[in-house]
Amino acid sequence: MKKHVLTITIILLCAASAYAAEDILIADFEGDSYGDWKVTGEAFGPGPAKGTLPGQMKVSGFKGKGLVNSYYKGDDTTGTLTSPAFKIERKYISFLIGGGMHPGKACINLLVDGKVVRTATGPNDRPGGTEALDRASWDVSDLIGKKAVIQIVDQQKGGWGHINVDHIVQTDTKPKVPSxxxxxxxxxxxxxxxxxxxxxxxxxxxxxxxxxxxxxxxxxxxxxxxxxxxxxxxxxxxxxxxxxxxxxxxxxxxxxxxxxxxxxNRIPGAEKFYTEELRPQLRFSQKVGWNNDTNGMVYYDGEWHVYFQHNPVGWNWGNMTWGHFVSTDLIHWKQLPNALFPSTMAKGACFSGSAAVDTANTAGFQAGGEKVIIAALTDTGAGEAIAYSNDRGRTFTWYDKNPVVRHSGRDPKIIWYEPGRYWVMAVYDQSKEHGRNIAFYTSKDLKEWEVQSHLPGYYECPEIFELPVDGDKDNTRWVVFAADARYATGRFDGKTFTPDHEGKHRVHYGSYYASQIFSNPPDGRRIQIGWARIAMPGMPFNQAFTLPHRLTLRRTADGIRMFATPIKELTKLRKKKHSADSAELTAESPKTIAVSGELFEIRAEFAVGQAKTVGLDIGGNRVTYDVGGNKLNGADMKPVDGKVSMQVFVDRPMIEICGNDGRVYITSARGKRGEVPAIKAFAEGGEAKLTKLDVYELKSIWKK
The missing domain is CATH 2.60.120 (Jelly Rolls)
Structure with missing residues (x-):
């Protein structure tokens, strides 16, 4: 008998579950307007947002295409959004919510008889945070049968002064809300x-x-x-x-x-590091987390150091810390533990900066046989700070009287100016008098700094260095650029930079930003590495870096220009070589080389002839020179004696193109990824001549 009762009970429970009342949708905000909802103020805009609004961090976690997003025109707009009255018919009201944590001012409320009986806010009450929406719910079982309205409120101005809401439903199924x-x-x-x-x-x-x-x-x-x-x-x-x-x-x-x-003692997933689908194989990349700017690039006693802006605990920007790579050959790299954290070790962030070797111990920081590596960086909320390392750049000590410079700006670059026997700091600065500019400071000891001049028209991550023209050490120019890498050449007397020309010149194009050159190079080369702003969806890491490239100054028909060419050390990665004979090219007769792999260096040269375009097709990725427009993949580049040349490095997630021996340097994502079956040289719109095509299959730097 007990068995039959148990069976009947189970059947009844299953039936009750199977026939539970359906959910009632209150609003999903998928239309172009709010419909019958009443709007006051500006905050909620003319209708539901289609995701992220201008100036806002990326909004995620909403359902469908629309949501309520009161960031309309920023955080200082206010208003309310009120639903039509409805009858509470289920045990729970479930919704997605994000935005600010401002009870009563940025929130969603349930009103019965005009009184707030339930309320909820977003999670954010401090700078940083996330625009992700999460599931939340109210237990309204005691209110079943009552008339109610939902009111979404934004009466908060300033940081996180907005609310995000989506997909409001009545349900009898208790929502799974993370505790x-x-x-x-x-x-x-x-x-x-x-x-x-x-x-x-x-x-x-x-x-x-x-x-x-x-x-x-x-x-x-x-x-x-x-x-x-x-x-x-x-x-x-x-x-x-x-x-x-x-x-x-x-x-x-x-x-x-x-x-x-x-x-x-091991990182979960470490067995997959450097084998992932989008993992760069020709350059360093952090095991996990986000990267942006290269920082603190310096050579010391057989080691090349690259520090970098790193979010060690997130795929997106934030939590700025100095990560650290080291190499003995500029090709093979090892990631060391993160090196610099906020000086308080509890708040703020380590923004960008530079490094140098204090060979003469001008600051008096040396303690032992190793020369001191100096880091100069922005400690947010404080100013420009100095830190120093006595253990070959592995760990740093903060100077106890930081900040050494207080101003509105960031990203200090320090160099030793030998003619004056003092240090120079070039740092991004912003003021009413000078606007966005590079400010130049000088110091004898890295501790006391005096401002000398301002160079208007530059934004973030300044760089300054000297280069010979055409290799002539008796004829040099100084080069200045900032985060966008658009540069000027001129004279520098240790205090003031005087440009040779109006405006700026350009060598870098594409997804390239916030680069640096190595200080203290043993052979005098100016070697640059930039941040490649390329997303890596689905990976434990995000963004990338460019290959190291050498900067030189050369005289051209247009005047003195800077050239960027991949460093000679990259030839060590070459494996099998494929070459094609010179050939006449038309649209019907391209030149094709069968290959195998994902990683290549390609060197090609074309006499453009009567063609409208010439270029390379690399497994569906096109490198195209527009003859009429004088553009290589959108970068300005003129033929030289009727010819154009391309040196292309193909990595798993990206491509770098060096045009006309460094006249332009282009960094871009690789649209079509995976194995490349063939590389094709083509001409369209007329006849051209292929004068050179060499293809090298390359080795991964991670495979031993």
Whole structure:
């Protein structure tokens, strides 16, 4: 009998579940207007937003194509959005919500009889944060049968003064909302890494690591809700704290995700590093996280150092820290533990800067046999700061009287000016008097700095260096550029830069930004590396760097111009060579070389003849020279004696093109990825001549 009762009970429960009342959609905001909803003020715009609004961080986590987004015209607009009255007929009201955490001022409210009976806000109450929407809900079982309205409110101005809402439904199924709270975990450090689970787009929470009573890391982190939602595992290298007590704490973190934070001697997923589908194979890239600017590029005693802007705990920009790569040959690189963190070790960020070797110990920081590597960088909220390393750039000590320069600006570049026997700092500056400019400061000891001059018209990440013209060391010019790499040549007396010409010249095109050159090179070469602004969807890392390229000054018909050519060391990566004989080209008769692989160096030269376009087809990726427009993939470049040349490096996610022996340098994403079956030289719109075509299959720098 009991068996029959149990069977009947199960059947009834299944039937109840099968015939549960359907959800009732209150609003999905998929139309062009708000329909019957009442709008006041400006904040909610003329209708639902189609995602991210101008000036806003990327909005994610909404359903469909539209949502309520009160960032219309920025954070200072206000207003309300109120639904028509409806009857509460289900146990729960579920919705997606993001934006600011301003109770009563930026929120969604449920009103019954004109009174607020339920309310919710977004997660953000400080700079940084995320525009991701997360699921939230109210239990309204005690209100079933009552008339209600939903009111979305934005009466908050300033930071995070907006609210994002989408997909409001009534349901009898309890929504799965991640349990969030403030959590701590105590430990004694006994392993190499602290592992953190990351889901890109998750609601950000504040994560802190305290060691022996001192906060050493603090980041806004997208901790995954659970093991199933992890996109990748970030890590802190903590072995230098071995044996010390530590506390990991997080505010507003998902409970299950926080429990996944642990110590380990290996990084989960490390077995796939440098084999991923979009992983660059010809250049360095960070194991996980975001990169942007190259920083602190310096050579010292057999090692080339590249520091870089790194978000170690996220796929997007944020949490700026100095990452670190080192190489002995400019080809093969090793990622070392991150080197520079905010001076307080608890707030602010380490923005861009430079490095140099203090050979004469002018600052008095040297303690031991190694020369001191000096880093100059922006400590946000403070000013320009100095840090120094006595262990070959592995770790740094902050100068205890930072900041050494206070102003409105960032990104200091320091050089030793030998004729005056002093240091020069070129730093981005902004003022009413000079607008956006490079400010030049001087110092004898790296500690006390005096402003000398301003060079208007430059923005972010300045660079200054001297180059011989056509290799003549008795005839030199100084070169100045900023983040966009548009440069001027001129004279520099250690205090003031005087341009030779009006305006700026250009060698770099495409996805290229915020480059630097190495200081203290042993052979005097000016070697540049830039940030390649190329997204890496689905990868544990994001963005890339260019190949190292050498800068030279040459006289041309247009005057003195800077050229950028890939460094000679890259020839070490060559494997099999394919060559084609010179040939007449037409649209019907291209020249094709069968190849195999993903990684190539291609050298081609064309006599353009009567053709309208000539170029290369690399597995569906076209490098095209427009003869009439004098443009190589959009970059301005004239033929030389009726010919154009191309040196192309093909990597898994990207292509770099050096045109006419460095007259232009183009960095771009690779549209068609994967194996390349053939490389084709073509001409269209008339006849041209292929005078050279050499294709080298290349080795990955990561495969031994």
């Amino acid at each position: 969030r709270g403030n959590f701590t975990q105590e430990m004694t450090i006994n392993k190499k890494y602290l592992i953190i689970p990351i889901r890109t787009g998750a609601r950000k929470c504040n994560l802190e690591l305290e060691v022996a009573g001192r906060k050493v890391r603090r980041y806004d982190t997208e901790i995954a809700e659970n093991a199933d939602s992890v996109d990748f595992y970030a890590y802190f290298t903590i072995e230098s704290y071995r044996g010390k007590p530590a506390i990991v704490s997080a505010k507003g973190a998902p409970e299950e995700g926080f429990k996944l934070i642990h110590q380990s």
